[in-house]
Amino acid sequence: GGNDDSKDSGGGNEKEGFKVGMVTDTGGVDDKSFNQSAWEGIQKFGKDNDLKEGTGYKYLQSAKQSDYQPNLQQLARAKYDLILGIGFLMAEDIGKVADQFKDNNFALVDMVVDKPNVASIVFKENEGSFLVGVVAGLTTKSDKVGFVGGVNSDLIKKFENGFKAGVKAVNPDADIEIQYAEDFNAAEKGQAIASGMYGKKVDVIYHAAGGTGQGVFTEAKNRKKNGEDVWVIGVDRDQVEEGMPENVTLTSMVKRVDTAVEQVSKDTKDGNFPAGKVVEFGLKDGGVDIAPSQDNIKEDVLTKVEDYKKQIIDGKITVPGTDDEFKEYEASLK
Amino acid sequence: MKLERFYGILIPILSIILGMVVGAIVMLAGGYNPIDGFDQLFYGIFGEPYSIGETLRAAAPLIFAGLAVAFAFRTGLFNIGVEGQVLVGWMVAVWIGIEFDLPTAIHLPLALIGAGLAGALWASIPGILKAKFHVHEVITSIMMNYIALYVTNDILRHVIGIENERTESVKESASLASPFLQELTDFSRLHNGIFIAVLAALVFWFILWKTTLGYELRAVGFNKSAAEYAGMGVNKNIVLSFVISGVFAGLAGAMEGLGTFQNMTLNASFTGVGFDGIAVALLGANNPIGVVLAALLFAGLNIGGLSMQQIGIPPELIKIIIAFIIIFVASGYAIRLLIEKFTVKKTEAKKVKGADK
Amino acid sequence: MGFLEVLYIVVPIALAYSAPLIIAALGGIFSERSGVVNIALEGLMVMGAFSGIVSALTLSKMGLGAASPWLAMLIAIVIGAVFSLFLAIPAILFRADQTVLGVAINMLAVGLAIFLVRAFYGKGQTDSIPNRISKENVPFLSDIPVLKMFFANVYYTSYIAIALAFVAWYVIFKTPFGLRLRSVGEHPMAADTMGINVTKMRFIGVMISGGFGGLAGAVYATSISLNFSVTTILGQGFLAIAAMIFGKWNPLGAMGAALFFGFAQAISIIGQQLPLLDQIPQVYLLIAPYLLTILALAGVVGRADAPKAVGVPYIKGKR
Amino acid sequence: MEYVIEMLNIRKEFGTFVANDNITLQLRKGEIHALLGENGAGKSTLMNVLFGLYQPEAGEIRVRGEKVNITSPNVANDLGIGMVHQHFMLVQNFTVTENIILGAEPKAGLKIDRAAAREKVRQISEQYGLAVDPDAKIEDISVGMQQRVEILKTLYRGADILIFDEPSAVLTPQEIKELIQIMNRLIAEGKSIILITHKLKEIMEVADRCTTIRRGKYIGTVDIDETMTQSRLAEMMVGREVNFNAEYSKANPQELVLDIKDLVVKDSRGIKTVDGLNLDIRAGEIVGIAGIDGNGQTELIEAITGLRKADSGEIFLNNKSIKNLKPRKVTESGVGHIPQDRHKHGLVLDYSIGHNMVLQTYYKQPYSKAGIMNYGQVMEKAKTLIEKFDVRTPSPETFARALSGGNQQKAIIAREVDRSPDLLIAAQPTRGLDVGAIEFIHEQLVLEREKGRAVLLISFELEEILQVSDRIAVLYEGRTVAFLDPKETNEIELGFLMAGGKKEEVGRS
Numbered sequence A: 001g002g003n004d005d006s007k008d009s010g011g012g013n014e015k016e017g018f019k020v021g022m023v024t025d026t027g028g029v030d031d032k033s034f035n036q037s038a039w040e041g042i043q044k045f046g047k048d049n050d051l052k053e054g055t056g057y058k059y060l061q062s063a064k065q066s067d068y069q070p071n072l073q074q075l076a077r078a079k080y081d082l083i084l085g086i087g088f089l090m091a092e093d094i095g096k097v098a099d100q101f102k103d104n105n106f107a108l109v110d111m112v113v114d115k116p117n118v119a120s121i122v123f124k125e126n127e128g129s130f131l132v133g134v135v136a137g138l139t140t141k142s143d144k145v146g147f148v149g150g151v152n153s154d155l156i157k158k159f160e161n162g163f164k165a166g167v168k169a170v171n172p173d174a175d176i177e178i179q180y181a182e183d184f185n186a187a188e189k190g191q192a193i194a195s196g197m198y199g200k201k202v203d204v205i206y207h208a209a210g211g212t213g214q215g216v217f218t219e220a221k222n223r224k225k226n227g228e229d230v231w232v233i234g235v236d237r238d239q240v241e242e243g244m245p246e247n248v249t250l251t252s253m254v255k256r257v258d259t260a261v262e263q264v265s266k267d268t269k270d271g272n273f274p275a276g277k278v279v280e281f282g283l284k285d286g287g288v289d290i291a292p293s294q295d296n297i298k299e300d301v302l303t304k305v306e307d308y309k310k311q312i313i314d315g316k317i318t319v320p321g322t323d324d325e326f327k328e329y330e331a332s333l334k
Numbered sequence B: 001m002k003l004e005r006f007y008g009i010l011i012p013i014l015s016i017i018l019g020m021v022v023g024a025i026v027m028l029a030g031g032y033n034p035i036d037g038f039d040q041l042f043y044g045i046f047g048e049p050y051s052i053g054e055t056l057r058a059a060a061p062l063i064f065a066g067l068a069v070a071f072a073f074r075t076g077l078f079n080i081g082v083e084g085q086v087l088v089g090w091m092v093a094v095w096i097g098i099e100f101d102l103p104t105a106i107h108l109p110l111a112l113i114g115a116g117l118a119g120a121l122w123a124s125i126p127g128i129l130k131a132k133f134h135v136h137e138v139i140t141s142i143m144m145n146y147i148a149l150y151v152t153n154d155i156l157r158h159v160i161g162i163e164n165e166r167t168e169s170v171k172e173s174a175s176l177a178s179p180f181l182q183e184l185t186d187f188s189r190l191h192n193g194i195f196i197a198v199l200a201a202l203v204f205w206f207i208l209w210k211t212t213l214g215y216e217l218r219a220v221g222f223n224k225s226a227a228e229y230a231g232m233g234v235n236k237n238i239v240l241s242f243v244i245s246g247v248f249a250g251l252a253g254a255m256e257g258l259g260t261f262q263n264m265t266l267n268a269s270f271t272g273v274g275f276d277g278i279a280v281a282l283l284g285a286n287n288p289i290g291v292v293l294a295a296l297l298f299a300g301l302n303i304g305g306l307s308m309q310q311i312g313i314p315p316e317l318i319k320i321i322i323a324f325i326i327i328f329v330a331s332g333y334a335i336r337l338l339i340e341k342f343t344v345k346k347t348e349a350k351k352v353k354g355a356d357k
Numbered sequence C: 001m002g003f004l005e006v007l008y009i010v011v012p013i014a015l016a017y018s019a020p021l022i023i024a025a026l027g028g029i030f031s032e033r034s035g036v037v038n039i040a041l042e043g044l045m046v047m048g049a050f051s052g053i054v055s056a057l058t059l060s061k062m063g064l065g066a067a068s069p070w071l072a073m074l075i076a077i078v079i080g081a082v083f084s085l086f087l088a089i090p091a092i093l094f095r096a097d098q099t100v101l102g103v104a105i106n107m108l109a110v111g112l113a114i115f116l117v118r119a120f121y122g123k124g125q126t127d128s129i130p131n132r133i134s135k136e137n138v139p140f141l142s143d144i145p146v147l148k149m150f151f152a153n154v155y156y157t158s159y160i161a162i163a164l165a166f167v168a169w170y171v172i173f174k175t176p177f178g179l180r181l182r183s184v185g186e187h188p189m190a191a192d193t194m195g196i197n198v199t200k201m202r203f204i205g206v207m208i209s210g211g212f213g214g215l216a217g218a219v220y221a222t223s224i225s226l227n228f229s230v231t232t233i234l235g236q237g238f239l240a241i242a243a244m245i246f247g248k249w250n251p252l253g254a255m256g257a258a259l260f261f262g263f264a265q266a267i268s269i270i271g272q273q274l275p276l277l278d279q280i281p282q283v284y285l286l287i288a289p290y291l292l293t294i295l296a297l298a299g300v301v302g303r304a305d306a307p308k309a310v311g312v313p314y315i316k317g318k319r
Numbered sequence D: 001m002e003y004v005i006e007m008l009n010i011r012k013e014f015g016t017f018v019a020n021d022n023i024t025l026q027l028r029k030g031e032i033h034a035l036l037g038e039n040g041a042g043k044s045t046l047m048n049v050l051f052g053l054y055q056p057e058a059g060e061i062r063v064r065g066e067k068v069n070i071t072s073p074n075v076a077n078d079l080g081i082g083m084v085h086q087h088f089m090l091v092q093n094f095t096v097t098e099n100i101i102l103g104a105e106p107k108a109g110l111k112i113d114r115a116a117a118r119e120k121v122r123q124i125s126e127q128y129g130l131a132v133d134p135d136a137k138i139e140d141i142s143v144g145m146q147q148r149v150e151i152l153k154t155l156y157r158g159a160d161i162l163i164f165d166e167p168s169a170v171l172t173p174q175e176i177k178e179l180i181q182i183m184n185r186l187i188a189e190g191k192s193i194i195l196i197t198h199k200l201k202e203i204m205e206v207a208d209r210c211t212t213i214r215r216g217k218y219i220g221t222v223d224i225d226e227t228m229t230q231s232r233l234a235e236m237m238v239g240r241e242v243n244f245n246a247e248y249s250k251a252n253p254q255e256l257v258l259d260i261k262d263l264v265v266k267d268s269r270g271i272k273t274v275d276g277l278n279l280d281i282r283a284g285e286i287v288g289i290a291g292i293d294g295n296g297q298t299e300l301i302e303a304i305t306g307l308r309k310a311d312s313g314e315i316f317l318n319n320k321s322i323k324n325l326k327p328r329k330v331t332e333s334g335v336g337h338i339p340q341d342r343h344k345h346g347l348v349l350d351y352s353i354g355h356n357m358v359l360q361t362y363y364k365q366p367y368s369k370a371g372i373m374n375y376g377q378v379m380e381k382a383k384t385l386i387e388k389f390d391v392r393t394p395s396p397e398t399f400a401r402a403l404s405g406g407n408q409q410k411a412i413i414a415r416e417v418d419r420s421p422d423l424l425i426a427a428q429p430t431r432g433l434d435v436g437a438i439e440f441i442h443e444q445l446v447l448e449r450e451k452g453r454a455v456l457l458i459s460f461e462l463e464e465i466l467q468v469s470d471r472i473a474v475l476y477e478g479r480t481v482a483f484l485d486p487k488e489t490n491e492i493e494l495g496f497l498m499a500g501g502k503k504e505e506v507g508r509s
Ligand SMILES: Nc1ncnc2c1ncn2[C@@H]1O[C@H](COP(=O)(O)OP(=O)(O)OP(=O)(O)O)[C@@H](O)[C@H]1O
Pocket: C317, C318, C319, D014, D017, D019, D037, D038, D039, D040, D041, D042, D043, D044, D045, D046, D086, D166, D404, D405, D432
């Protein structure tokens, strides 16, 4: 945590200097996912600009959804120059607080808020998911791949549809098992779902399920240890470590919240706060990508991935994000 | 009798102090300065109109949840299902708030009544099962919590409609928000719900200690056989108690749906309001004033705890402090013994002298 | 997919899912049979998961390898037992309300565990443990058709849990200790007049419960979640309480109830992947385990009588 | 003379209240020593001190001449002291054997050696003639058998000094007879006994000596010999003369109030415990039911009062059927009920006496109006009743729990009588009460009769039945097998009929 000796009673700081703060969602700053990633981005920005943790940059953790607003307000009162809300659940709160504190700059990750003093940072998760879909489609031996989602929602649907599109692009015959755990924190459910899928000869599972995904890794490791040839594709960060020691992480779809956050912080410090704008990070600007750990992917598959990546960046392929877009996309394949 | 009242006040106060002492020790052990920590905590509770507003805002659902648990307790039942009843109440409140277009005078009451009824309906199931089949209410209410979680999510998705995992906001005519209170408290989310919550505490007291129904409910809670002997419908009262408890719980949901959030989000896990309600009820000794005070304490510590993060103290500390406060209150007997030991020693010394003569 | 294939998938999931529940429910039984309500199972599991992961990480670092999760479980048992003193001392010595304490302890466990994780690792959740309890194929047995559903792809901890249920049953119903424990939970004054130390028995009951709770959390953590965070134990303790009541405070009953939960849960999760069941809207599958439990209770099992003196502090000489 | 127990100048305080004030009791070897005193005199307290449950504030205890410090029941057990408590100390869902061996279990390996335990229990029960079923659960056996289990518990531990705290209060006459035989057998085996009882007749019958205490103070110890009489004992106990053999005036029966025809009621296990019962009671008479426990008394009362469904037959009250009405309707039709178990049914112990006084009428004016209670009126009522029936309580606000058993009973009677029911059912109204309290309650019942009420008295005390009833119905296996005039029958005949004997055989037996 941000441990510091100086006391700041939230009543405004006389010292000059740029200050950036973020409010985590309920996952907390160590969620091995986008909260952590965002914090890493801020830390990097802080260090690069010689800011002190606690006074120059800091995070506030939300234990409940109802904590978002007070946390945002705390930072606004303390006259933070840039206040980041992590996670689309904060959209409404950031909108309200932005209205109340018109002089502060806010940024929201993962969702668009239309306010003059709010920048919206969004990602094209579907594009990154497409790439790992390609990997999955080409790696599977059984022609069966799986997707485990946390809670069925528009955001996670982007992961699902991008992934499906990638699989179908390279392996139209592949079966894709889709299941939502309806829970981001139930490792035992993740494990059970994975167990069911692997039991039905699925051999690659892509998860976008947070802590529930932990169970997917557990199941894969157990199976691999017992001689089954199964894989997991991680999400948000490079999850190669989660697959150890059995080395079941095929690759991961990374979402560079850190670079995005760092970028926006830098812009803001330089006086270029993207006020009222939507800043979109896709494959093109490295906002999403396939993880650098690619040792488990075959050479020819990697070539294919590179090929598709180029096509997406060049706009030759538009990756579907919603169910309707996916239907259209699937039709276009035939 | 006077002595009882004295201890009734002394023990909670001592417990709060002792809980803070434990908190200080933990802070020291964790390498934080407890004086700064408490300074920040109290500033976060009382420092500004804003924090007071937020504390009151956070207290409203806790009061309702606490009343819900306490009401059932008073009649000998453990409603551990408040969490689920909060969810359905929240959902129905929001649904009515979105779906209808009515003048405030009708819309808001309708949304509140809807929430209360939804909670009541949900709570009636463990009640009926207990009354009819003697199924232990603790299991059924735990199960009903999970069912509520999944069912509300499903209804949000497929009936009410969501965008980005949340419903649209309730119409202004159904909202508890009060621009006046917000302005007064410097943009806190304080809403009119707090008044309803305090009113509810009054209603709680009135039902149990002033009405004929309350006489019956308490009798059933104390001694089922005697209640049956006296011609009270024991089963009816069990269900009724759950239903009333559920109304309070449903309204706790309405506080969130029509007050704090003005909408409802898909829930990946429980809100925690119901479980906190258990602690609030027990800390408040299942009596309405106690519940209100306990809810304020809870809310204050939680809100104040948020600002402890300003100096890097993790918010978990608040949980530890609250837990110890509850443990100390529960151990009131030990505190009493200690106090009495001091006083009795003196009188005994006198007695011995008297015996010598 | 044939019926047998479905069972080959469902049974191992049910066994894995049930193991921590069985163990925690057994803990609850020891405590409540001695007359102390144990709402604190959730918190005890949190402490178990926490100490299990922290020890497993530390022991792995010390180079203990595959033995580390097993040793970690032993440590979690001890930590759980010690932590249960927060329930035992106020409840037994200070006549504190046991339900109140349980709620407080659940809160304390989460707060303390995360606080300590921050203190130890400087972050809010631990890394994954490198050495875990894995699923195994029991030699020979896992190759026999039909039978293999119980022996292929299973955790040994599931067998341990089931074995513990039998041991607990034997201890509670066959040994002098069990007789005394139950007498203290049914009629402490009678036990007292028979020269049984009520206080001591209740301490033992609660601390055994703490040990079981700790073990349950550690089993979950070292075999399923593999790390510890604030959400690792989220409701399992309450399900264990439900299993305990469902099983009528009998170890074998609780085991049956936990297995039933596991089975229902497995069906509900796998349902989406099965023919026919996949046509059912997901919400019905999600609520099925809980609904089935309620129906089972209302229809078949019916009344469950708790130990008579459970929740009542024993005050010498009070009538 | 050799004393096995000497309790010298014992003082026991509860807070500021002195329950035992300088009491001395000396038990000789091989004697039955009665301990006599009113309710709340401090008898149980004294014995609990001896048994190690309480620590005395002052005084000395010697066992077989040795000064001892009895810090716990364990120590008492080791000294050979066993106690049969006033309120049984039995685990309801344990078997007889389990209850007996608890705390001193024979072992086979890790396991309880059940075979050995059962054998030992059987052996002791044969030796002392205490018939029990070693495998029965306590909750399934009669009170008499439960008491035998209590005695076996002490014998199993090798006690040779036995304390019996009101053992006969809950027993039927037959069982009391057996108990007396058992006590005599124990004495013959060399044991010594302290016996607490309110029944002076028992003292006269079995005791060798009697120690009396009053309000915690020692009054004296006397020999029970030819010169001793019941009235002298009673006088010692209460400090005044007691008229416990009062002759009450003659009844004057009027119109029919209760008429039961061919009633069949099943108990919780589904057994027809009331099986074709006929009974009628007229206004202005007391009908006593004589019967051994378990012959349908409980189910009969429950069926009349609506607490249990009747299977067939009819129950008429004032010519209207009240069969299977809800308890409330029955009450409103004019039935009052002094229940057998005052703690379970009669009172809400955590309610004040005032609250308890309106347990069936709380919803009526003036206590309740439009759903709102008027507690002022409730307390007013309570005050009147407390005064009228001499209920000893600090105030109507006092919790029922804090009252002594006798006063709790008075409160119930006050409440039931005050409602002026046409039919008053009194089930074991004097159980466990001292003679003074019994006298009061009997007077109340007769007073009700004189007011023209029909009274149904159920009691296991034949003496009480004979003394108070105007007519006796003998209950056997769920049927009234005989109606007798108390003037023309006696305990022997009643006992014979209650055991299933036929009326015409009485003379011959
Ligand atoms: N645990 C206790 N705490 C406080 N006071 C007590 C307690 N037990 C008994 N007393 C007091 O001691 C007095 C004596 O009680 P005790 O039970 O010995 O009477 P008793 O002579 O056995 O009466 P009974 O004939 O009804 O059994 C009671 O009147 C009561 O006031």
